[in-house]
Amino acid sequence: MFLLLSLIFLFVPLCPTVRHSLKYFYTASSGVPNFPEFVVVGLVDDVQIVHYDSNTQRAEPKQDWMEKVTADDPQYWEKETQRFLGDQLVFKDSIETLKKLFSQTGGVHTYQNMYGCEWDDETGDTDGINQFGYDGEDFIAFDLRTKTWIAPIPQAVITKHKWEREAGTNERWKNYLTQECIDWLKKYLDYGRSTLLRTELPSVSLLQKTPSSPVTCHASGFYPNKIMLFWMRDGEELYEDVDHGEILHNHDGTFQKSVELDVSSVKPEDWGRYSCVFQLSGVNEDIVTKLDPDVIKTNWGRTEIKPIHVFVVKNVLIMGFLCVYRA
Known part of the structure; x- marks a missing residue:
């Protein structure tokens, strides 16, 4: 259309x-x-x-x-x-x-x-x-x-x-x-x-509405919009139980995007096998956020919210995920 x-x-x-x-x-x-x-x-x-x-x-x-x-x-x-x-x-x-x-x-x-x-x-x-x-x-x-x-x-x-x-x-x-x-x-x-031609990296957050809701990986504040945002398990990209949102504009000219992971069938002891990866075209380092219940921001009564810990992985370590997406 x-x-x-x-x-x-x-x-x-x-x-x-x-x-x-x-x-x-x-x-x-x-x-x-x-x-x-x-x-x-x-x-x-x-x-x-x-x-x-x-x-x-x-x-x-x-x-x-x-x-x-x-x-x-x-x-x-x-x-x-x-x-x-x-x-x-x-x-x-x-x-x-x-x-x-x-x-x-x-x-x-x-x-x-x-x-x-x-x-x-x-x-x-x-x-x-x-x-x-x-x-x-x-x-x-x-x-x-x-x-x-x-x-x-x-x-x-x-x-x-x-x-x-x-x-x-x-x-x-x-x-x-x-x-x-x-x-x-x-x-x-x-x-x-x-x-x-500027490059801006985003802040990445993990969000969850209820204990049974999908976990959302939300990246906001990046530029340009040539990015990949995806979930991985044991170092491999996930395609099932994943729902990609659209890239949206922020008021300051940057962009935001979310990708959801259905965790209803994930055992608590397996959460550490999952991570959210953000890649920006032209940047040689990726932002990787581990799926950790202690860093998930919620609105259902968690009393302690720890800061989100992200770590950077050189592209050479994940050669299978060097591709980005274009409009």
Whole structure:
């Protein structure tokens, strides 16, 4: 499901590198009270850098370091404003066309576009994405390799055929996603180096609601969000009786994540075999927290809470767990 306001990060394994991204999210809406008809949000490494909406009709920086861009181009923000104004008109017309295509009249409707690029700063690998959604469902997506459009629903087939006849436009999209977008991403990373390229380790806590509840390993305050958080038993990663939470934003720009372990079938004498491991991409040391009932924070009457003891293990000691996850 294509949703702008619910950015769900799906993680797949890769060996430790840092993969950066520049993405723009457009949302045109119809019939939504007290909400702009058109909104643009730009993100670098999931940090918002620009905002535009049809109420203000101005492209505005969302990070102080984005002001540096005017040193290279004094007209940058005016150009961005004019670009988004043009996109606003196109998307307003498009949502009316889509309503007719789906035989709709009134009601609440949204038309969304997510596009951008990714760059691996170690391997140099790049990737790009350009996809559209209507009313929360996938509508059409650009295939960067073939420069064609993928239509997952019948209503999008007409659009697919129309856009594929525009060979010049598709070539420009490929050039933007594989070259121009990457160039801009590198510029923004340089402007925001002190913020975007920093590394912050989290505090790690063990939490339990009731004596029969799962034990939650909670890591908060880390940056960037290229991490692994998992439970181990006897030095091997656990996949059963484990429930992974999503990576969430903290108010200070850092992230938090939790992973639960069902301990209902774990014998008391076996608790020492379990530990929670936090790994951060680019950091050669892991935070390992032993499953110890004396350090678990609870809300069910434990009178003495001892400080959590964590110890660090060199990656070389756990070669099987050198991979991190990327968005």
